[in-house]
Each structure stands twice: as C-alpha cells, then as structure tokens.
Amino acid sequence: MKETEVELLKLIEKDANLEAEKIAKLMGKSIDEIRALLRELEEKKAILGYSTLIDWAKVLDVEEVTAMVDVKVTPARGVGFDKVAERIYRFPEVKAVYLMSGAYDLSVSVKGKTMTEIGNFISEKLSTLDSVLSTTTHFVLKRYKHDGIILHDDDDDDKRIVVSP
Amino acid sequence: MNKTSYISKQVADLKPSGIRRFFDLAAQMEDVISLGVGEPDFVTPWNFIEQSFHALEQGYTSYTENAGMLELRQEISGYLNSNFQLSYNPEQQVIVTVGASQAIDLALRTVVEPGDEVIVVEPGFVAYVPTVSLAGGTPVTIQTKPENDFKLQPEQIEEVITPRTKAIMLCNPNNPTGTFLSKPELEQLSAVIEKHDLLVLSDEIYAELTYDEDYTSFASLPDMKERTILISGFSKAFAMTGWRLGYAAGPEEIISSMVKIHQYTMMCAPTMAQHAALEAMKNGKPSVQEMIESYKQRRNFIVSSLNEIGLDCPNPGGAFYAFPSIQATGLSSAEFAEQLLQEEQVAVVPGEVFGESGEGYIRCSYATSLKQLDEAMERIKRFVEKRI
Numbered sequence: 001m002k003e004t005e006v007e008l009l010k011l012i013e014k015d016a017n018l019e020a021e022k023i024a025k026l027m028g029k030s031i032d033e034i035r036a037l038l039r040e041l042e043e044k045k046a047i048l049g050y051s052t053l054i055d056w057a058k059v060l061d062v063e064e065v066t067a068m069v070d071v072k073v074t075p076a077r078g079v080g081f082d083k084v085a086e087r088i089y090r091f092p093e094v095k096a097v098y099l100m101s102g103a104y105d106l107s108v109s110v111k112g113k114t115m116t117e118i119g120n121f122i123s124e125k126l127s128t129l130d131s132v133l134s135t136t137t138h139f140v141l142k143r144y145k146h147d148g149i150i151l152h153d154d155d156d157d158d159k160r161i162v163v164s165p
Numbered sequence: 166m167n168k169t170s171y172i173s174k175q176v177a178d179l180k181p182s183g184i185r186r187f188f189d190l191a192a193q194m195e196d197v198i199s200l201g202v203g204e205p206d207f208v209t210p211w212n213f214i215e216q217s218f219h220a221l222e223q224g225y226t227s228y229t230e231n232a233g234m235l236e237l238r239q240e241i242s243g244y245l246n247s248n249f250q251l252s253y254n255p256e257q258q259v260i261v262t263v264g265a266s267q268a269i270d271l272a273l274r275t276v277v278e279p280g281d282e283v284i285v286v287e288p289g290f291v292a293y294v295p296t297v298s299l300a301g302g303t304p305v306t307i308q309t310k311p312e313n314d315f316k317l318q319p320e321q322i323e324e325v326i327t328p329r330t331k332a333i334m335l336c337n338p339n340n341p342t343g344t345f346l347s348k349p350e351l352e353q354l355s356a357v358i359e360k361h362d363l364l365v366l367s368d369e370i371y372a373e374l375t376y377d378e379d380y381t382s383f384a385s386l387p388d389m390k391e392r393t394i395l396i397s398g399f400s401k402a403f404a405m406t407g408w409r410l411g412y413a414a415g416p417e418e419i420i421s422s423m424v425k426i427h428q429y430t431m432m433c434a435p436t437m438a439q440h441a442a443l444e445a446m447k448n449g450k451p452s453v454q455e456m457i458e459s460y461k462q463r464r465n466f467i468v469s470s471l472n473e474i475g476l477d478c479p480n481p482g483g484a485f486y487a488f489p490s491i492q493a494t495g496l497s498s499a500e501f502a503e504q505l506l507q508e509e510q511v512a513v514v515p516g517e518v519f520g521e522s523g524e525g526y527i528r529c530s531y532a533t534s535l536k537q538l539d540e541a542m543e544r545i546k547r548f549v550e551k552r553i
Contacts, residue, residue, distance in 0.1 A: 007458070025470065026535070163191050163199065163201035163514060165182065165184050
C-alpha cells in the first residue's frame with residue numbers, strides 16, 4: 001500500500017495536472033482505485049494542495065520581486081521559535097518561513113510588486129516585531145531553478161536520431 | 166570493361182540494415198514522434214557527466230590499460246557480484262569495451278573459426294547476424310514464435326544443432342520483443358546448451374531494465390559460468406549510449422584473447438567515458454532506479470493503450486520495447502510502418518527487420534516522454550481505426 005502511495009505521490013509531485021485515467025494506466029491500477037487513493041491522501045493531508053509553477057515574467061511586463069530575509073529573533077519561553085514564526089508566516093506577503101541552523105534563526109521569503117513594497121513590509125511589519133532582533137534582506141536577481149524545475153530551460157528537444165537499432 | 170570493385174566479397178554480401186532504410190525515410194519528415202529509438206530518452210545523469218569533466222580537468226586524456234582502468238574493472242566486478250551474484254576477477258576476467266557492440270564483435274572474432282556455426286535467435290538485435298558473418302562464422306537463425314511469447318524453446322536449439330555448432334547468442338531481456346526469460350526458462354535452455362557443449366554469448370545489456378521478476382544472469386546458472394561470455398554495458402540502464410562504453414566478463418582464457426584483439430584494433434575504450442562510468446558504478450544506483458520506475462510506468466501505459474486500440478500486445482517483461490501484433494490491420498509490418506509515418510508522422514520499426522518471425526509485428530520504443538507517448542497513441546488509434 002505504502003509503495004503505491006509513494007508511486008502516486010511522486011507522479012503528481014512532478015505533474016499535478018496528470019489525469020486519474022493516465023495515472024491508472026501508468027501504475028496498472030483502475031481509475032476508481034486511483035481516485036479513492038487521491039481522496040484518501042487529500043483527507044490525511046499528505047496532499048496539501050495542487051499548485052502551478054509559473055514563470056510570471058513570460059506574462060507580466062514587470063516581474064515580481066522576491067527577497068530572502070535572514071531574521072534573528074529572541075525565542076520565547078515554552079514556545080521557542082514557533083510563536084514568533086507564526087507571527088511572521090501569517091502575513092500574506094510571506095511565502096515561506098524556515099527555522100535555520102547557523103548565523104540567524106528564521107529564513108523568510110517575501111514577495112512583492114516592487115523593492116519599495118518589500119522594503120516597507122520589512123521595516124514596518126517584520127523588524128518592528130518585539131522578538132525580532134535584526135533582519136538582513138537579500139533580493140533575488142534571477143531564478144535559475146525552483147523546486148526542482150529548471151526555469152528558462154528551452155533546450156529540451158530530443159537530440160536522439162529518429163530511428164536506431 | 167567493368168571497373169574492379171575494391172570491396173571484399175564478405176562486406177559486399179552483407180545485407181544493409183532494414184533500420185537504415187527506415188531511418189532515411191523518417192529523417193526527411195518533420196514533427197515526427199519517434200517510437201523508433203533504441204536508446205533511453207534520459208540524458209546521462211549529471212553526476213556522471215560532471216565526473217568526466219573533472220577527469221578531463223585533471224588531465225586524464227591519455228590511454229588507459231588495454232582492458233580498461235583497473236579501478237573501473239574492479240567496480241564492474243563488484244557490481245556484477247552484488248547485483249547478479251557473479252564472481253569475476255577484475256584483473257583477468259573483465260574487459261572494458263567501446264559499447265557492448267564491440268564486446269560482441271571481439272567475442273565472436275575470438276572464438277569463431279571459418280565455417281563454425283553460431284546460433285542467433287530472431288526476432289533479435291540487427292547486428293548479430295552480420296557480426297557472426299564478419300567473424301567468418303555461419304549464422305544459423307532460430308525463429309521464436311508468438312505463441313511462445315517469442316521465448317526460445319530448448320527443442321528449437323536441438324533442431325538446428327550440427328557438428329559445426331559452436332556458440333549461441335542470447336539476449337535477455339530481448340530487443341525488439343521485450344521478452345524476459347525467467348530463471349527456470351534459462352535453466353531449461355542451459356541443459357541443452359551443456360549437452361551440446363555450446364559457448365554462450367549472453368547479451369545482458371537490458372538486465373537492469375526488468376519490471377516484474379528478478380533477473381537471472383545466464384552465467385550465474387550452475388556450471389554455465391565457464392561456457393558464458395557475459396556482455397553488457399552502460400548504454401541502456403545508465404543512459405550513456407553516446408559514451409560508447411560496454412564490457413565483457415568471462416573465462417580468463419577468452420577474455421585475455423579478446424584483450425589481444427582489442428589492444429591491436431582499439432587500444433582502449435575512451436578514457437573520459439571510463440571516468441564517467443566509474444561514477445556510474447559508484448553512485449549511479451538512485452538515478453538508475455528512478456529511470457527503471459519511469460520505464461515501468463510507461464510500459465504499463467503503452468501496453469494497455471495498444472491493447473485498447475486493438476493491436477494485441479503481450480506485456481513485455483523487460484527492455485523498453487513493446488512488440489504488438491499489427492495483423493488485425495491486414496498490413497505487412499513494413500506497410501504499416503511506412504503508412505503510419507506518412508499519414509500520422511509516427512515512427513515505429515517494422516518487425517521484419519529483426520528477423521522473419523518479426524513479420525506481422527512492430528517495435529514501439531516507450532523510451533519517450535509520456536506526453537509524446539500519449540500523442541503517439543492517439544495517432545496510432547486514428548490510423549488503426551481506419552483499417553479494422
């Protein structure tokens with residue numbers, strides 16, 4: 001059972017758009033089995049959502065701006081870093097928050113339309129939080145690879161000869 | 166007066182490969198979806214490529230030992246041991262070659278005397294018959310039958326045995342049928358082989374690409390190691406076709422004789438490819454596993470699609486080929502392939518190029534992206550619906 005679950009999840013992790021019918025054929029199962037399994041995985045929150053990876057630069061004139069912010073914080077007694085992390089991740093501008101080992105505590109990814117917008121968010125909302133000691137902001141200049149997918153990779157044509165023994 | 170031909174009779178008499186003719190046809194067309202390719206659709210895993218860069222940067226640009234870098238032979242020997250329970254001494258019983266193709270050529274030239282008969286099983290890889298001829302031998306073909314799922318039967322070997330029969334070439338899993346021979350089936354063959362004291366050239370290039378049952382290497386069967394030349398390589402399971410790197414393992418006497426030919430005709434396999442292969446042996450397993458899983462899924466997909474379309478297709482146990490019957494369309498395999506190419510721009514290989522019993526079948530390689538495979542199945546469906 002576990003193997004089937006893993007196989008299914010790996011398939012839709014690569015392509016969330018894959019139809020149940022095709023998954024069924026690929027895995028040698030019936031469509032009903034696949035649908036039931038998908039429901040089950042959604043219910044137990046192994047599948048948290050189906051998102052699409054978009055290269056916005058292809059559609060919008062101005063690319064969105066992303067900043068990675070290194071945040072040093074004072075952990076609170078009893079709840080450690082979780083409480084302050086929650087104060088931060090609840091902001092819709094914040095796209096990701098990770099607790100890190102090393103020189104700082106939280107790595108926060110922030111998205112906005114402009115650098116000013118992000119700058120304002122950091123100076124007004126993030127750095128003013130009581131437990132935040134300091135922030136260091138790095139703006140992303142170019143995305144090469146995101147979540148395992150290489151962006152701007154137009155060179156995906158088949159280089160093999162058409163027929164070979 | 167006729168101009169003298171400088172071409173040797175032996176070469177002049179070689180039949181041009183049927184694949185070649187079909188390649189010329191397909192190569193002229195645009196937007197072809199090809200199910201005609203006998204190689205992985207994956208690019209070589211990055212760590213293998215990167216290791217080769219590193220070796221070049223370090224200045225590894227010279228020849229290696231004739232038989233291949235000892236470190237690589239040691240890795241190959243260890244790999245054969247842990248995967249197929251075989252034990253070969255890397256110093257005397259393993260040779261690294263330029264693709265498994267060269268290993269086949271070397272093995273044949275090493276053992277065949279003029280007039281010796283070598284049994285070739287068809288439908289089979291297109292190079293076997295010509296390489297036997299070029300080695301001075303006489304190829305004797307056995308046609309496997311669809312009613313046996315194209316599995317070689319022991320009595321078929323008995324039928325072609327003569328006092329001149331020296332060797333038999335086996336390919337498991339088989340190109341083009343994808344047929345997989347299980348351990349009991351191989352044991353039945355080994356009994357006949359032992360009875361007639363045959364040498365076995367066991368082409369195991371697709372050994373890793375088996376999907377339902379564990380693989381048994383022919384040389385691992387009782388008493389078979391001494392009469393088997395195991396031939397394999399990095400092309401298929403490791404997605405390294407263009408690197409041209411294969412190997413053979415076998416009895417010391419045979420391997421050292423193969424090295425003798427190799428040292429005069431090839432010196433050694435390409436050094437940068439050997440370094441990439443070293444990385445493949447040491448750290449390639451996760452990539453190979455991932456590719457195997459993907460081939461298995463696509464095998465399931467293509468087999469169920471072809472059967473839905475009405476092209477009867479048994480489930481192939483290995484390699485990356487489906488070999489459906491196209492007899493329901495009333496076309497010959499060459500007609501089917503040509504018309505499909507013209508009408509729907511899908512390239513498949515007519516079964517007849519792999520031997521006469523391949524007539525009525527086509528080889529569809531599923532080493533192509535799911536998207537392309539899906540589209541190809543739609544097109545084949547449209548094509549077949551007009552004919553049955």
